[in-house]
Amino acid sequence: MTATGTGTSQRVVTTRSARANAHIGRHAQTIAIAVVLVALLIFFAFSADRFATTGNLLNLLRQIAPTLIVATAMTFVISTAGIDLSVGSTVALSGSLLAIVLQHGWSPTVALIAILALGALIGFVNGWFSSYQNIPPFIVTLAMLSIMRGTALRATEGYSTPISGDLWIVQIGQGRIAGVPVPAILAVVVALVGWLVLTRTPFGRYVIGLGSNGESLRRTGVNTRKVGLTVYMLTGVAAAVAGVLIATRLSSGSSNAGSGFELEVITAVVLGGTSLFGGRASMLGTILGALTLGVIANGLVLLHVSPFYVQIVQGAILLLAIFANSKVWAKFGAIRK
């Protein structure tokens, strides 16, 4: 028993350090991105005159609203070790179809419900192939990216379709409540609900479990396929909401909307510390990641840097974030596969 005794005390020590390591490892990237965000805010506040004004910051929130909403849903998908590349095309299709059906005289309420249902359907197709048929989600959603973009182009013939400013639905993109843009409010609510669901509900727990060890979760009796399907329906609906936001903000539905949007969303999620290999997620990190991307885009424009650089910067950030995620922070975590 003496051998067991010393073994136990050693184990207590290693367990305590494991706890510290695990907690640092889990939150290292979230802390890092928070530091980067604060640094960027200070930098732009001093270098760009109009950056630190209430008007600009509210505008910034409105700009990142679609990204944040879809990134919240994408955090769930990536936590299951999946990916959804079709969100940008879904944004284009839902925005275009919204404008077209409104032009055909549909009531805005019916049109809105129909568009959200369409998003859910697209998510269902993604989820059915990925989760029930075990086809790599990368391929499934890449194919859907092409199909949805093509459908949007076919439906609009490449033209933008105007949305009348008289309809109440444009308030979703353009309205303000107590001076705060509606999209910003919507995005904050979605992110908060997303955080609650991910960390405090059985579903959120199963999403993490699915990404961590799906077979283990299945053996405990959880319907893992249904969980896998649901996360894609979340991104589908979120992308449809983003499409509605963008189309109503611009009063126009365009088949070219949301190109490169999936990259921006995935960057925000990965930047926040959610692991592309699944099992590790941070909704707070996603929010900070989306804010960081928004601040960079907004700040660079205010500094009169060519907007073309924004894409270059975003791509570089994605690469750096994945590098940090898998190589640097993993040293703290010590539990990565």
Added chain:
Amino acid sequence: MTDQEPGRVDRVVMRDIRKRYGMVDALRGVTLRVGPGEVVGLVGDNAAGKSTLMKVLAGAVVPDSGEIVFDGRPVAFANPKDARELGIEMVYQDLALCDDIDVAGNLFLGREPRKAGGLMLDVRKMHADARRHLDALNIRIPLTDIPVGGLSGGQRQAVAIARAVTFGPKLLILDEPTAALAVAEVETVLELIKTVSAQGVSVILITHRLQDLFRVCDRLCVMYEGTLRADLDARNTSLERLVSEIVAHDEGEKEGSRR
């Protein structure tokens, strides 16, 4: 096995179980019984059919023929859930824990305590219950809020067994629970098996570590090429006898050992 003494119903009796995979006869009519609170060691060479037999019992594999009697009633399992509902839990060889989820989360995975009408996790109750269950099983894991990926192999195995035990199973199947463990950790798991069986849970232990069997088992069942070759009393069987049964050396002893 109808010759059981009155008042003592076998926990489980598997009778003439057969399973064929294409050309391979995995199980060729196996009969196995386990009493309440009994620890049965199931041994045999690779491909002897141990794991298949246990998967049948856990509901993961549906046999071609044969019957299973559980607590005196004939049962049939279509999936693992059916078996689990009757109180048959299996701890798989590859642990089946989620490394990123904490100890309490893994203990309750799929059966989390809930609040707010089942919508939310009751995290506080989960940690309190986890602590209680771990203490009751003498499992020394001081913290229930660290991811299991940070634990030692023995602790992880203990968590996996504790998960199976937590929901009051009547029969616990352990597939190679000590295969990947250090010596001191094996002790932890063997002690755990004794604790569990003392609480009345029947245990079937599959292992290649023959010395472990004599520490915890009441009976030793040897499988050979899809049949149950021998059913031995662990107290008066030598290691040599067991090994010769496993490798099927001595055909002469076969008759005497059959039950």
